[in-house]
Amino acid sequence: MTVYWVVWDAGAHWVVDRLEREGALPNVSRMRERGVFTAARPARPNCQTPPSLATLFTGTWPAEHRVTGFTVPGAGEGVASHVSGFSPGFPAMPTVWEAMSENDLTSALVHAPWVFGADDHVGPHIDGAVEAYSDRLTRHALRVLDPGPGEQPWDIGGHRVDALVERAPDGTERVRLIGGERPLLLDPDQGWRPFELDRRHGTWVRCVRAGGQLLLVHTGVWRTRTAGRNAKTLHRLAQCPPFAGEGVGPLYRRAAFGPRLAEGGDGSAEEVFLSSVECVAQSFGAAADAVLETHDADLVVVYLPMTDDVGHEFLGWCDERSAAHRPDLAARVWSYVRRCYRWSDAILGRVLDRAGAEDTVVLGADHGMVGSTHLVHLNDQLVRAGLAVRDAAGELDPAGSQVFYHPANNGSLWPGERTAGDPVRARQAMARARAALCAVTDPETGRPVVAGFLDGDGEPLTDPTADAPAAPAVTYVALADDYQPSSQLVGEGPVVRRVAKTGAHVVNTGDSRLHAIHAAIGPGIRPGRAPGVLDNTLPAALVLGQLGLGTDAERLYDSGPFEPTDEG
Numbered sequence: 001m002t003v004y005w006v007v008w009d010a011g012a013h014w015v016v017d018r019l020e021r022e023g024a025l026p027n028v029s030r031m032r033e034r035g036v037f038t039a040a041r042p043a044r045p046n047c048q049t050p051p052s053l054a055t056l057f058t059g060t061w062p063a064e065h066r067v068t069g070f071t072v073p074g075a076g077e078g079v080a081s082h083v084s085g086f087s088p089g090f091p092a093m094p095t096v097w098e099a100m101s102e103n104d105l106t107s108a109l110v111h112a113p114w115v116f117g118a119d120d121h122v123g124p125h126i127d128g129a130v131e132a133y134s135d136r137l138t139r140h141a142l143r144v145l146d147p148g149p150g151e152q153p154w155d156i157g158g159h160r161v162d163a164l165v166e167r168a169p170d171g172t173e174r175v176r177l178i179g180g181e182r183p184l185l186l187d188p189d190q191g192w193r194p195f196e197l198d199r200r201h202g203t204w205v206r207c208v209r210a211g212g213q214l215l216l217v218h219t220g221v222w223r224t225r226t227a228g229r230n231a232k233t234l235h236r237l238a239q240c241p242p243f244a245g246e247g248v249g250p251l252y253r254r255a256a257f258g259p260r261l262a263e264g265g266d267g268s269a270e271e272v273f274l275s276s277v278e279c280v281a282q283s284f285g286a287a288a289d290a291v292l293e294t295h296d297a298d299l300v301v302v303y304l305p306m307t308d309d310v311g312h313e314f315l316g317w318c319d320e321r322s323a324a325h326r327p328d329l330a331a332r333v334w335s336y337v338r339r340c341y342r343w344s345d346a347i348l349g350r351v352l353d354r355a356g357a358e359d360t361v362v363l364g365a366d367h368g369m370v371g372s373t374h375l376v377h378l379n380d381q382l383v384r385a386g387l388a389v390r391d392a393a394g395e396l397d398p399a400g401s402q403v404f405y406h407p408a409n410n411g412s413l414w415p416g417e418r419t420a421g422d423p424v425r426a427r428q429a430m431a432r433a434r435a436a437l438c439a440v441t442d443p444e445t446g447r448p449v450v451a452g453f454l455d456g457d458g459e460p461l462t463d464p465t466a467d468a469p470a471a472p473a474v475t476y477v478a479l480a481d482d483y484q485p486s487s488q489l490v491g492e493g494p495v496v497r498r499v500a501k502t503g504a505h506v507v508n509t510g511d512s513r514l515h516a517i518h519a520a521i522g523p524g525i526r527p528g529r530a531p532g533v534l535d536n537t538l539p540a541a542l543v544l545g546q547l548g549l550g551t552d553a554e555r556l557y558d559s560g561p562f563e564p565t566d567e568g
Helices: 013-022 026-034 049-058 096-101 231-238 249-253 268-294 306-318 330-354 378-384 423-438 538-546 553-557
Strands: 003-008 036-041 071-073 082-084 107-110 126-131 136-138 141-144 151-156 159-167 173-178 184-186 193-196 202-210 213-218 225-227 299-304 360-365 370-377 403-405 412-415 450-454 475-479 482-486 496-498 516-521
Touching: 003 330, 003 538, 013 026, 013 036, 013 306, 013 330, 013 516, 026 036, 026 330, 026 360, 026 516, 049 538, 096 107, 096 299, 096 538, 107 268, 126 231, 126 268, 141 151, 173 202, 173 213, 184 193, 184 202, 202 268, 225 231, 231 268, 249 268, 249 306, 268 299, 268 306, 268 330, 299 330, 306 330, 306 370, 330 360, 360 538, 370 378, 378 403, 378 423, 403 423, 412 423, 423 450, 423 475, 475 482, 516 538, 538 553
Parallel strands: 003 299, 003 360, 107 126, 107 299, 370 482
Antiparallel strands: 036 516, 071 082, 126 225, 141 213, 151 159, 159 173, 173 184, 193 202, 202 213, 360 516, 370 496, 403 412, 412 475, 450 475
């Protein structure tokens, strides 16, 4: 008996529910017809990817697993330090596969975090694993080509590549890449191609014509790690195409491929961005297939990031509850979102086909996504209130500040080093900081942008501006809909500024759009169950229970009460 656990990053319940009802996700429909389909509350108070995955994979909240942001505040040297939430040493609670190993059960994992140690080794109960996010050599980049003759150098993550523009007799242009393992000929109308830089590193490249210029674009370059005791799995993983961990969203946002639809574009920029995410789908799909075809594990985890990538760039324009919503563009943008979710659904289908009658398949997500229109530069407001200060270089000075918004950008306000040693003074400064932030308004509408404050468990503070003895030392800023926090100091000008990225998930405000998808089929899971909104701690218990290591599914789903979902 095997449990297959598929995780869609930012697989928002409101999106999956809509697309499944349209008939766009046939494999999600297979699960909905045969088992449980509902929403799940993500990590709180912060629901960025590392805390949310840690909650999903350990079955505990951030207060226990200690992953409190994409980077974790105070985890390095000094109060303003922060280290990646995916670093070795996190999470503080055991993952499901670690708990299984104590009972001699094995796992196979596709790009799941917290599997490899700092020495690149895995535990003896890992059947096979692949992971690349931990060691990125370079992010995506582009090079504008000179139309003239001759080779043009292009550095890709420290690898020298030369580009040569060739013209055919009919006047069409192609680009020949010289370098790497073998030359590659690119046509502007051809799409992305895998490109091996050496025997261990590769990327995906594309030639694009935009604004009358010929551009070369590559995805990022990562060092891929594989390990485990299953030689067949490792052999198959070694044959996979180059790893692509993300699309070229930042290039798309800065109009490198022409204006976006929202700025009057014709959709060609969206096609370039979406096609880059398809490289991610091919990369992760190949790794998933390698594991599905060869594993001998009790648990198989397949992590897929494509839905997060597309959600950040597109979902705000589709979100009818957001000021980012564009009714004039929504139908077209939904077609892009639908295409990406179908890639994830296709991989889910291959998992369902691999699973036997006695196996369990769980579909989950770490969090959802909300529309976003503005960033709120919290430290600028604290500087203007005299609570935070700049250093000589104009950067934030935590040592000289009474209170500062943490550079980890996980939503948290921290007492500065000037006040941290005096609890009474720190508490008073934090109360003044919360009052100063409550005064921030949107210059376009005059409306307040701060909705409230949360403690470390995600519970709202009842009187946030009061100097209460029981107030927590660190509090989280819950902003109003459409506003997201920023730790960047911008200096002069408004504290609230428009942002190009249309979707976000930082602080869990309790909004149902942040709910993750949860679906499950398998022994003991009754078809048609609709238990209401679950905590995203439940899937870990479900996986262990299906493997005979905990509570059975029927009792877990009866352990509510659970709130009804509010998505139609």
